[in-house]
Amino acid sequence: MKNxxxxxxxxxxxxxxxxxANAHAADFTVTxxxxxxxxxxxxxxxxxxxxxxxxxxxxxxxxxxxQQGTFEHTRFSDAQGRVRLPDxxxxxxxxxxxxxxQDALIEPTALGKPASWRMAVESDPKALAEQRPxxxxxxxxxxxxxxxxxEFMAQCGFCHQQGSAFLRRDRSATEWxxxxxRMVRYGARLSSEAQKEMPALxxxxxxxxxxxxxxxxxxxxxVPELAKASVSELAIGDRFSQMHDFVQHSNGLVYVxxxxxxRLYEINTQTGAYTVYxxxxxxxxxxxxxLAGRLRDFPKHETYQGIHSLVEAPAxxxxxxxxxxQRRLIEFDPKTKQFTNHEIGSGFYPHTVRMDAKxxxxxxLALSNQIAMYDRSADKFTTYDxxxxxxxxKMTVKMTPFFFKLIGWGIPxxxxxxxxxxxxxxxxxxxxxxxxxxxxxxxxxxxxxxxxLDPTTGVITMIATPLKNPxxxxxxxxxxxxxxxxxxxxxxxxxxxAAKFTTFNLPVQPLGSDTPYxxxxxxxxxxxxxxxxxSDGVHRLDIASNQWTHFPLPRKATFTRDxxxxxxxxxxxxxxSFPSWHIEDYQPTFIQLNPEGAAR
Numbered sequence: 001m002k003n004x005x006x007x008x009x010x011x012x013x014x015x016x017x018x019x020x021a022n023a024h025a026a027d028f029t030v031t032x033x034x035x036x037x038x039x040x041x042x043x044x045x046x047x048x049x050x051x052x053x054x055x056x057x058x059x060x061x062x063x064x065x066x067q068q069g070t071f072e073h074t075r076f077s078d079a080q081g082r083v084r085l086p087d088x089x090x091x092x093x094x095x096x097x098x099x100x101x102q103d104a105l106i107e108p109t110a111l112g113k114p115a116s117w118r119m120a121v122e123s124d125p126k127a128l129a130e131q132r133p134x135x136x137x138x139x140x141x142x143x144x145x146x147x148x149x150x151e152f153m154a155q156c157g158f159c160h161q162q163g164s165a166f167l168r169r170d171r172s173a174t175e176w177x178x179x180x181x182r183m184v185r186y187g188a189r190l191s192s193e194a195q196k197e198m199p200a201l202x203x204x205x206x207x208x209x210x211x212x213x214x215x216x217x218x219x220x221x222x223v224p225e226l227a228k229a230s231v232s233e234l235a236i237g238d239r240f241s242q243m244h245d246f247v248q249h250s251n252g253l254v255y256v257x258x259x260x261x262x263r264l265y266e267i268n269t270q271t272g273a274y275t276v277y278x279x280x281x282x283x284x285x286x287x288x289x290x291l292a293g294r295l296r297d298f299p300k301h302e303t304y305q306g307i308h309s310l311v312e313a314p315a316x317x318x319x320x321x322x323x324x325x326q327r328r329l330i331e332f333d334p335k336t337k338q339f340t341n342h343e344i345g346s347g348f349y350p351h352t353v354r355m356d357a358k359x360x361x362x363x364x365l366a367l368s369n370q371i372a373m374y375d376r377s378a379d380k381f382t383t384y385d386x387x388x389x390x391x392x393x394k395m396t397v398k399m400t401p402f403f404f405k406l407i408g409w410g411i412p413x414x415x416x417x418x419x420x421x422x423x424x425x426x427x428x429x430x431x432x433x434x435x436x437x438x439x440x441x442x443x444x445x446x447x448x449x450x451x452x453l454d455p456t457t458g459v460i461t462m463i464a465t466p467l468k469n470p471x472x473x474x475x476x477x478x479x480x481x482x483x484x485x486x487x488x489x490x491x492x493x494x495x496x497x498a499a500k501f502t503t504f505n506l507p508v509q510p511l512g513s514d515t516p517y518x519x520x521x522x523x524x525x526x527x528x529x530x531x532x533x534x535s536d537g538v539h540r541l542d543i544a545s546n547q548w549t550h551f552p553l554p555r556k557a558t559f560t561r562d563x564x565x566x567x568x569x570x571x572x573x574x575x576x577s578f579p580s581w582h583i584e585d586y587q588p589t590f591i592q593l594n595p596e597g598a599a600r
Contacts, residue, residue, distance in 0.1 A: 028111070030081045030096060031118045037081025038119055040222045042097040044074040044554050045085045048108060050235075058302070059238060060263060063278040064337065071232045071272050072589075074554045078227040097554075099131055099219065129213035130165070133536040134557065135513035136219045137163030140209055142201065148194060151421060153534075154469045154487040155190040156183060157515050159578040161534055164557040166582045168206050173199040186294060189423040189446065220509045220535060220550045230597030231554060233589040234272050236265050239581040240300040243574040243588045245352075247310040247319060248564040251334060255319055256574060256590055257307040260298075264307065264321075264332065267590060269566070277337055279305050279321075279330065289325025290348070291404050298579075305330065309353045311361070313376070320361050320374075322350035329353075329361065329374055329381075344381050347372055348400055352472065356434045356455070364429040364442055367400050371429065371442055371453055371460075386429055386444065386451055387462060389422075396425030422446070431472030431518075435479050435496070443470035443483055450483065450494065465492060466501050471516070476543065477523040484516035484530060491519060491530055491541075507548035508535050520563045522571075529571055531560035538563065538573060538593065551593055556584040560591075570594050 032038040050070040054062045061067045077083040085094070091108035101119040110116040122128055129137075141162070142149035156162055171179070176199035184190060190198070209215055237243055237258050243265075246256040256265040262281070267274040281304035286292045288303055295301055306325035313320060321330040327347060331340040344350070347365035350372070354362050361374040371384040388394040396417065403417070417425065423446035431443040440453040448468050452461045469486040476482065481494040489512040493502045508514045517533040521543075528541040537552045538560060553560075559577035566572065573591040580588045 026087050026111075027082060027084050028094075028117055029114070030077045030083060031114070032101075033118065033120055035118065037077075037079070038098065038101075039077055039079045039081060040098065040224065040226055041077040041081070041083070041101075041119065042074060042552065042554060043077060043083045043085065044072060044095045044097070045088070045092050046072045046095070047088055048091040048093055057276075057278065059300075060261060061274075061276040063263075063276055066273060066275050069234045069236065069267075069272040069274055071234055072554070074231040074233075076222070076226040076229060079224065099222070100128070102127070126213045129216040132216055132219045133534070133552075134161035134163030135508055135515075135532075135535040136216050136510065137168050137209070138534060139217060139510040139513040140215055141205060147421075148197075150468060150487040151191065151194055152198060153515055155188045155194075156180075157534060158188075158486070158517065159183075159186070160559060160582045161557055161577070163534070164582050166557070168209070170207050170210055171203060173203040176200075176202045182297070184419075189419055189426055191421045191423075192418045193421070195419075217510050220507065220537065220552070222552060223549065225549055225595075226551065228596050229551060230594045231551075232592045233554060233575075234267065234274075234591075235587050235589055236267070236274065237261065237263075237580070237588050239579065239586040239588075240298075241580055241588050242578045243561075243576040243580075243590065244307070245309045245562040246564065246572070246574055246590075247312050248566060248572055249312055249319070249334065250314075250317060253334070254564075254572060254590070255310055255332075255334075257310055257321065259306055259308060259324075259576075260295075260301045260303055260578070262302050262305050262307060265590075266334070269570070269572070269590075269592060277332070277339075279307055279323075279339060281305065282326075282328075282341060285326070289323070290327070290401065291325050294404070308351060309363070311353045311355050313355055313359060313361070315359045315376075320353055320355075322353045322363050324349050324351065324366075326350075329363070342374060342379075342381075344372065344383075347383055351430060352432045354432050354434050354440075356438060356440070358438075360455075362432055362434060362440050364432050366428050366430060367397070367426065369397050369427050369429060371432070371440065371451075373440075373455070384453060384458065384460060386427065386442070386460060389424065389427065389447065393424050393427065397427075400426075431470075431484075433473050433475050433481065435475040435481070436477075437479060439496075441473060441475075441481055443473045445469055445471055445486070450481070452496070463494075463499075467492060467503065472518045474519055474521045476521045476528070477526065482519055482521060482528050484519045486515050486517065488512070489514040489516070491516060491528070504541060504546075504548075506530060506532070506539055507550050508532065508539075514539075517560065518562050520565070522565045522569075524565075524567075525569065529563050529565075531563055531573065533560055538571065540571075540595070549595075551595070553591065553593075555587075555589070557582045558591075559583070569596065 051068040094106040096104040242259040244259040305323035319332040349367035351364040351366040428445040442451040467485040467488040471486040473483040515534040519530040561576040571593040
């Protein structure tokens with residue numbers, strides 16, 4: 001009887017998801033204060049009552065049980081102010097948002113009244129500044145101190161935005177110093193000199209900007225092409241989650257990893273139905289894994305593994321997951337829903353992961369300065385040491401496990417090791433990619449280099465980048481590499497055959513103010529998509545024409561960490577701020593952007 005009941009419940013949940021996905025649409029017209037049509041208004045529809053989730057697993061969806069999520073849908077009004085919204089069973093409300101205008105919230109009973117769709121101009125300088133994304137605020141930081149600004153953004157902008165409402169409020173230098181020390185324990189490599197200098201600078205800066213909000217410049221303009229786009233968001237996890245990387249699977253589902261709660265979300269992107277699978281710790285695993293103590297003051301986490309990056313093995317559809325807090329590789333079978341652990345035996349901090357054509361798993365070991373390969377047929381790991389910049393760096397890397405023990409004991413590592421502006425001791429091999437010719441490429445974040453590994457010979461070649469902080473990289477269909485330069489608001493294209501770099505500045509205003517955490521190449525459409533991690537958006541480069549388009553996303557403080565694509569052209573993203581309570585509504589989401597999705 002119990003199995004029959006569960007099957008009935010699952011069928012009902014799926015039918016509800018299909019109803020939500022296939023509901024009819026409704027047309028509306030947005031106007032300005034003069035009653036004339038208002039184009040390029042972000043119109044977001046949310047249901048007044050979301051489907052109930054079984055959150056019996058410590059506040060999270062019960063492991064292995066099908067749930068029905070609820071999409072939020074966003075469209076942009078066209079030149080005539082018109083917008084078509086997908087309808088939904090039950091009541092829903094609408095939010096109107098446009099730079100230079102006051103947000104408007106329309107309740108269900110007012111949706112049919114044209115006066116409710118009229119927006120008012122915003123004239124208050126403080127309110128205008130508060131509308132603007134983080135990059136507009138952080139562009140005001142450290143004028144004339146470009147190197148220090150880039151160091152600060154590189155080391156203090158990879159977990160959350162620095163210009164969000166949570167961060168730009170007035171704090172004393174003492175409060176900033178305490179916060180910075182906690183962030184260093186979490187993993188920031190802000191130099192010892194900057195740690196001493198920044199607290200007073202931040203106190204004075206934000207006090208000045210909050211007193212003079214007119215100093216915050218306008219953000220990136222919204223363009224007419226947005227009228228063709230649609231965005232849907234699915235709330236997953238809670239304010240204590242961190243939705244990190246994900247993979248678009250060949251079975252049509254998406255798998256998202258919650259880095260802080262060791263949970264894998266299996267999502268139907270059409271219906272919003274999803275199932276959570278809790279990644280089980282192994283005997284002897286401690287809370288926090290090998291980095292126990294790092295998050296000792298974080299309010300809620302169940303991090304034994306720290307699931308980070310995911311990739312599908314084409315041979316059988318299994319998913320390989322890097323658990324940053326352990327020396328292992330995790331394998332997940334989407335059919336049986338079983339996890340298998342493969343112990344590496346060495347290395348530290350498994351990070352980004354990719355597959356090659358020979359069914360081998362490649363990933364970076366970020367804190368031991370290595371590349372690792374798991375040969376599935378031989379059930380064997382091979383590690384490749386990347387070169388060190390100095391003997392001292394080599395010794396520091398070898399002592400990394402000891403330093404994390406110090407952190408766990410509450411002893412600041414900065415009492416033992418001075419951090420310089422080059423982050424000596426933590427070269428940090430980060431993103432990894434396998435090009436069509438079978439070569440393995442790595443971006444080494446703190447040394448401003450990329451590395452090329454020939455798997456046949458084992459020869460590693462280091463190549464200096466002309467810009468700072470290469471984070472992640474992907475190959476296009478021509479075998480060229482695209483590299484996100486995190487603190488430079490730019491991407492580099494590297495052509496291996498010509499050994500040539502080309503710089504592409506991101507299309508943001510103010511110029512140079514974004515932090516591209518990740519990127520990916522839609523090879524089918526020959527497009528590059530770059531996460532606007534500091535600008536609440538995502539950027540598209542048409543590679544053939546070199547034309548950029550900026551797509552704003554619905555939530556303030558949207559911190560995008562990964563990007564993939566569906567066959568029909570949808571762009572998939574995760575809102576993975578750490579902590580997630582920085583995000584508007586305190587809610588991490590799975591995001592789908594369809595550049596051509598707003599049917600008229």
